[in-house]
Amino acid sequence: MTPLAEIIVQRIRATGPITLADYMELCLLHPRYGYYATRDPFGQAGDFTTAPEISQIFGELCGLSLAQAWMDQGRPAPFTLAEPGPGRGTLMADMLRAMRAVPGMAEAADVMLIEASAHLRGLQREKLGNVRHLDGIEELPDSSLFLMANEFLDALPIRQFQRVEEGWAERVVGLDKDGLRMGLAPPVDLPRAGRIGDIVEDCPAAVAVTGAIARRIAAHGGAAIIVDYGGWNGYGDTFQALRAHAPEDPLAHPGEADLTAHVDFAPLAAAAIRAGAEVSRPLHQGDWLLSLGAEARARRLAEAGDEGAMDALRRLTSRDEMGHLFKAMAIWPKGAPPVPGFDALRHHADDA
Numbered sequence: 001m002t003p004l005a006e007i008i009v010q011r012i013r014a015t016g017p018i019t020l021a022d023y024m025e026l027c028l029l030h031p032r033y034g035y036y037a038t039r040d041p042f043g044q045a046g047d048f049t050t051a052p053e054i055s056q057i058f059g060e061l062c063g064l065s066l067a068q069a070w071m072d073q074g075r076p077a078p079f080t081l082a083e084p085g086p087g088r089g090t091l092m093a094d095m096l097r098a099m100r101a102v103p104g105m106a107e108a109a110d111v112m113l114i115e116a117s118a119h120l121r122g123l124q125r126e127k128l129g130n131v132r133h134l135d136g137i138e139e140l141p142d143s144s145l146f147l148m149a150n151e152f153l154d155a156l157p158i159r160q161f162q163r164v165e166e167g168w169a170e171r172v173v174g175l176d177k178d179g180l181r182m183g184l185a186p187p188v189d190l191p192r193a194g195r196i197g198d199i200v201e202d203c204p205a206a207v208a209v210t211g212a213i214a215r216r217i218a219a220h221g222g223a224a225i226i227v228d229y230g231g232w233n234g235y236g237d238t239f240q241a242l243r244a245h246a247p248e249d250p251l252a253h254p255g256e257a258d259l260t261a262h263v264d265f266a267p268l269a270a271a272a273i274r275a276g277a278e279v280s281r282p283l284h285q286g287d288w289l290l291s292l293g294a295e296a297r298a299r300r301l302a303e304a305g306d307e308g309a310m311d312a313l314r315r316l317t318s319r320d321e322m323g324h325l326f327k328a329m330a331i332w333p334k335g336a337p338p339v340p341g342f343d344a345l346r347h348h349a350d351d352a
Contacts, residue, residue, distance in 0.1 A: 001179065002033070002253055002254050002255050002256055003032075003033050003255070004026065004027065004030055004033035004034070004254040004255035004256075005179070005180065005253075005254045005255070007026070007030070007033070008023070008026060008173070008180065008254055009175060009179070009180070012173070012174060012175050012180075013175070016174075017172035017173060017174035017175075017183055017185070018172060018173050019159055019170065019172055019173075020157070020158055020159055020160050020171060020172070020173065020239060021157035021158060021159050021205075022157070022173075023173045023254075024155075024156075024157040024158065024259050025157045026254070026255075027254045027255050027257075027259050028155060028258075028259060029116055029117070030255060033254075033255045034117075034255055035255055035256065035257065035258060035259070036116065036117035036119065036120060037117055037118065037119055038119065038255070049245075050087060050091075050150065050151050051091075051150060051151075051227070051285075051316055051322065051326070052087070052090040052091035052094060052150065053087075053088075053090055054312050054315050054316060055298075055301075055308075055309065055312035055313070055315075055316060056094045056097075056301075057289070057294055057297050057298055057301070057309070057312060057313065057316065058091070058094070058150075058289070058316060059090065059091045059092075059093070059094025059095050059097075059098070060094050060095070060097070060098040060297065061098075061289055061292045061293070061294060061297070062091065062094075062095055062148050062150075062225060062227075063094060063095030063096065063097070063098035063099050063148075064098050064099075064292070064340075065225060065292060065339060065340045065341060066081075066095070066099075066146045066148065066223060066225065066339070067098065067099050067102045067105055068339075068340045069146065069222075069223040069332060069336075069337075069339045069340065070102070070105055070146060070223075071102065072336060072337040073144075073221050073222070073223075073333070073336050073337075075104060075105070075108070076108075076144040076221055076222075077104065077108035078108050078109070078110050078143070079108055079109060079110065079143060079144040079145070079146060079222065080109075080110050080112055080140060080141055080143050080144065080145045080146070080147075080222075081095075081096075081099075081109040081110065081111050081112070081146050081147075082111075082112045082113070082114065082134075082140060082145060082146070082147045082148075083112075083113055083114070083147065083148050083149065083150075084113075084114035084115075084137060084147070084149050084152045084209070085114065085115070085149065085150075085151065085152035085155065086113045086114075086115060086120075086124055087120065087123075087124075088120070088123045088124065088127055089113070089123065089124035089125075089126075089127030089128045089131075090127065091148065091150055092111065092113065092124075092127075092128060092131075092148075093127055093128060095148060096109070096111070096128075109146075110132070110141075110143075111128070111131050111132065112131070112132045112133075112134055112140065113128075113131055113132070113133050113134070114133075114134045114135070114136060114137060114139075114140075115133055115134075116135065121133050137209050137212045137213060138212060140212075140216060142216065142219070142220060143216075143220055144220050144221040144222045145213070145216045145217055145220065145221075145222035145223075145224070146222045146223055146224075147213055147222070147223075147224040147225070148224070148225050148227075149224065149225070149226045149227070149228075150227045150228070151227070151228055151229075152226075152228070153203070153206045153209070153210075153226065153228050153263045153268075154228050154229060154230070154260040154261060154262065154263050155258070155259070155260050156203055156205040156206050156209070157203070157205055158201045158202065158203045158239065158261045159201070159202045159203075159204075160199055160200070160201050160202075160237065160239065161188075161190055161192075161199070161200050161201075161202070162184060162197070162198070162199050163194040163195060163196055163197060163198040163199075163200075164184070164187055164196065165196065166187040167187035167188055167189050167190070168187060168188055168189070168190040168192065168194070168200070169184040169185055169186065169187045169188070170184070170185040170188065171183070171184060171185075171199070172184070172185050173251065179251075180251040180254070181251065182251070194235070198235055198236075199235065199236055199237045200235055201234075201237075201238060201239070201261055201262075201264065203261070203263070203264070203267075206263065206267075206268060207267050207268060207271045208271075210226070210268040210271045210272055210331075211271040211272070211274065211275050213272075213331065214271065214272035214275035214276070214277040214279070214331050215275040215276070215277075217275075217277050217331055217332065217333055218275055218276035218277040218333055218334065219276075221333050221336070222332075222333070223330060223331065223332045223336075223339045224330065224331040224332075225328060225329075225330050225339060226268070226328070226329045226330070226331075227285060227326060227327070227328045227329075228263040228326065228327065229262055229263065229322075229325045229326045229327070230262040230263030230264060230265060230282075230327060231262065231264065231265065231282075231327070232264070232265050232266045232282060233264065233266045234262060234264050238261045238262035239259070239260075239261045240259070240260055240261065241253075241257040241258065241259050242257060242258045242260070243256065243257035243258070263327075265282040265327060265329055268329065269281075269282075269329065269345055272331050273345075276334065277331050277332065277333060277334065278331070278332050278333065278334050278336070278338070278344050279329065279330070279331050279344070279345050280329050280330045280331075280338065280339070280342035280343060280344060280345055281329070281342075281343075281345045282327035282328065282329045283327060283328050283329070283341070283342065284319075284323055284324045284326075284327065284328075285316070285317070285322055285323055285324075285325075285326035285327060285328050286316065286317035286318060286319065286322070286323025286324060287317075287323075288328040288341050288342075289316055289317050290317055291341045292340065292341050294313055294316065294317060295313060295317075298310055298312065298313035328341075328342075329342075330342040
């Protein structure tokens, strides 16, 4: 049993079963034993590999997409350039390098990283220098905001509900003689249709974060690009753990595995619209990157001696790799041109 598992067991014995949201928050962010507090989880030596770690192509195209949105909105200066959950800082470094090709943009950017892990903050400073760190989205200033979020929302705590005869019962983490186990709380009423056994997931934190981002953009200008794996109005149990690049039981090693769930983009889009912003339909990551010129960039890198550039392009864009599982969605102010590669959700409601 891991040290964090012992803490969780003691809490359940004292106060009863806990929600998946509480379990995820403890496993990922416990100040001493939490997953992100104790390790560098990225790359081959870690537990998973994100798009920026596969190739600079991803970050460069994200940066150039935001750069075009910045120019389309009149080059506001200064402006906030933000990234929640910035990992090692690789994505921000690649975006800034691309933005330096746009006269005046990098100099006008006030870079802010939203990071809860003290360990990862140290890695980010090694990569980017003495950047400004924030604890949450709510600390972002009321100014023009250009934001990139890659694989951030999937790690936010979720709640799960399972359809039973009497309604929807929340899935909780409790105990049996062998340790942690999943169980069901008493049923409640939810405004969702479903058949017996169906599971739905709710991530209030993701909706709140998206709404806060969209409100700033609607009021002060800017743009946000959100990339994550997931879908639209999905059903099913997507709660998962990854350890050493392999899936495992999410209850097996608390604090030593990455815990995530698929992102439901439908409530995020609704939150952005309620906030007064324009929002795109979710696009397949592969389609979006290819529309921005990913193939041409990969070929130039290959011609310059990057032997892995074309393989990286395949991993980022192929439907059998990250190309279809991962989706990209953009937010921008009403009346402004769409973020490059996107168009407004209202024009494609049937395709979302």
